[in-house]
Amino acid sequence: MNATRVSYTLESTLASVNKAEQAAVEVAAKSGFDEDESGRISMAVREATVNAVIHGNHYDPAKRVTVSFETTTGALRVIVSDEGQGLDPTTVPDPLAPENLLKQSGRGIFLIRAFMDEISFRALSPGTEITMIKYVRGQDRDGIKEANQ
Amino acid sequence: MTMKASSRKVDGVTIVDLSGRITLGEGSVVLRDTVKEISSQGNKKILLNLGDVTYIDSSGIGELVSAYTSVRNAGGELKLLNLTKKVHDLLQITKLYTVFDISDDEASAIATFNHN
Numbered sequence: 482m483n484a485t486r487v488s489y490t491l492e493s494t495l496a497s498v499n500k501a502e503q504a505a506v507e508v509a510a511k512s513g514f515d516e517d518e519s520g521r522i523s524m525a526v527r528e529a530t531v532n533a534v535i536h537g538n539h540y541d542p543a544k545r546v547t548v549s550f551e552t553t554t555g556a557l558r559v560i561v562s563d564e565g566q567g568l569d570p571t572t573v574p575d576p577l578a579p580e581n582l583l584k585q586s587g588r589g590i591f592l593i594r595a596f597m598d599e600i601s602f603r604a605l606s607p608g609t610e611i612t613m614i615k616y617v618r619g620q621d622r623d624g625i626k627e628a629n630q
Numbered sequence: 631m632t633m634k635a636s637s638r639k640v641d642g643v644t645i646v647d648l649s650g651r652i653t654l655g656e657g658s659v660v661l662r663d664t665v666k667e668i669s670s671q672g673n674k675k676i677l678l679n680l681g682d683v684t685y686i687d688s689s690g691i692g693e694l695v696s697a698y699t700s701v702r703n704a705g706g707e708l709k710l711l712n713l714t715k716k717v718h719d720l721l722q723i724t725k726l727y728t729v730f731d732i733s734d735d736e737a738s739a740i741a742t743f744n745h746n
Contacts, residue, residue: 495654495655544689585695595723
C-alpha cells in the first residue's frame with residue numbers, strides 16, 4: 482500500500498479543533514482502526530490541535546495550524562504544527578503527580594502519549610510541530626519496516 | 631452534538647443529567663455554569679449523571695475537577711453517576727477515578743451523601 486497524505490491548513494479557532502477531530506475519525510477508520518482506536522486517535526489529534534490553537538497560536542487570526550495525516554502500511558502518522566512561540570515538552574508538569582492531580586488543565590499531552598504509540602516534538606521557526614504515530618493493532622515498527630521492504 | 635444539562639432534586643440531592651459532549655468551549659461552559667448556579671442556590675449535594683455524555687476531552691476533565699474542588703471548598707459534595715466506558719477509562723488513565731466518588735446506581739449514589 483502506498484502512502485497517502487492529506488493536509489489541512491486551519492485558522493486558530495475552536496471550529497478548527499472540531500474539524501481536525503472529525504478528519505481524524507474519518508482517516509483512522511479508512512486506515513483500518515476499529516472504533517475504539519479511532520476514538521483514541523481522534524482525541525489525541527483534538528488535544529494536539531487544542532494546544533496549537535490555544536497555547537501555540539493564542540487564537541491569533543494571522544497564524545495558522547497545519548494538520549497532516551499520512552497513512553502507510555499498518556500505521557497512521559499525524560503531524561500538527563503551529564506558528565507560536567515554541568514549546569519545551571520537558572517543562573510540561575506531570576498531571577499524575579499528587580500536587581497536579583486536581584489542577585484544571587495540563588492533561589492534553591499526557592493523553593496524547595497515552596493514546597498514541599509514538600510521539601515526538603520538533604521546534605519550528607516559529608512554532609512547534611508534534612508528530613504522532615499509531616500502528617494498526619498487531620503491527621509494530623519492525624513489522625512496518627518488513628512490510629515496506 | 632452540543633451538551634445539555636437539566637437538574638432535579640431527590641432526597642435533598644441535586645441530580646444533574648448531562649448529555650452530549652463536555653469539550654473545550656460550549657460543553658465545558660454549560661457544565662461550569664450549571665454547577666455554579668446550583669451551588670449558588672445553596673445546594674451542597676450534587677450528583678452529576680454522565681450516562682448520556684458521549685465524549686469528554688481534557689478540558690472537560692478539567693471542568694469536572696474544577697466543579698469537584700469548588701463544591702468541596704464550599705463545604706459540599708459532588709459525585710459522579712453512570713460513567714460510560716470511555717469516560718471511565720479516561721478517569722482511570724488520569725488517576726481521577728479514585729478522586730471522585732463514582733456510582734452506577736442512582737439510589738445507591740443518593741444514599742452515600744451525608745444526610746445529617
